[in-house]
Amino acid sequence: MTDEPVGGVRVCRVFLVDDHAVFRSGVRAELAGQTGIEVVGEAGSVAEAVAGIGRVRPDVVLLDVHMPDGGGVAVLRSVLGADPSGAPATSGTADAAATSDASGTSDAPVSTFLALSVSDAAEDVIAVIRGGARGYVTKTISGGELADAVRRVADGDAVFSPRLAGFVLDAFARAAPGLQERGEPVHDPEVDSLTPREKEVLRLLARGYTYKEIAEKLFISVKTVETHASNVLRKTQQSNRHALTRWAQSRHLD
Structure with missing residues (x-):
């Protein structure tokens, strides 16, 4: 609010x-x-x-x-x-x-x-x-x-x-056993909405890397890192980096 x-x-x-x-x-x-x-x-x-x-x-x-x-x-x-x-x-x-x-x-x-x-x-x-x-x-x-x-x-x-x-x-309960038996993660719509690059940025953010450090590690510009981070915040509906870190940790994405 x-x-x-x-x-x-x-x-x-x-x-x-x-x-x-x-x-x-x-x-x-x-x-x-x-x-x-x-x-x-x-x-x-x-x-x-x-x-x-x-x-x-x-x-x-x-x-x-x-x-x-x-x-x-x-x-x-x-x-x-x-x-x-x-x-x-x-x-x-x-x-x-x-x-x-x-x-x-x-x-x-x-x-x-x-x-x-x-x-x-x-x-x-x-x-x-x-x-x-x-x-x-x-x-x-x-x-x-x-x-x-x-x-x-x-x-x-x-x-x-x-x-x-x-x-x-019921929908998620029905999906979960078969996925778990195959050793795959249970379907998570928010995680699935992230692109592979956004997941990389998310993991590094959750580990405490700065935007500059992420840019150097992924060989992209700081501006591009900021754009990916903004997309991640939007898709996961988190309001800031601290909340995003907790969200990533709860899903073992850090």
């Missing part, structure tokens, strides 16, 4: 993404009466969403799953992830991440995504969580419950409507 208090309450800046204008208006009205929530923008298509998120840099994006031009996964891929060829996505949010200083700290944190959909299908839930969303709630949720879910994902929690979390747990 933003650190700017309003009446002693931190304000969470929210961006709405849904192709139905009437629904967006309803959500905006519901959240307008909730303490500590401010709707700062909205979009009705993937292109509008990517541009708006990059421009506004909200704390939380409420994201529809199904839209005519690609839906929630397309927004997540454009803002947080890589395209199928492995090239990093470009957006306003990515540009903000590229302003990281030499310590690896970005001046604009990456937005957190919360899916808000009429669908409660397992494949939809799993797809957006793998894409980088922090939670998934259905459109039957009340205004107060939605505001609470927004605050919780902004604070780092994972939030799901009843029974939806089970889809995610």
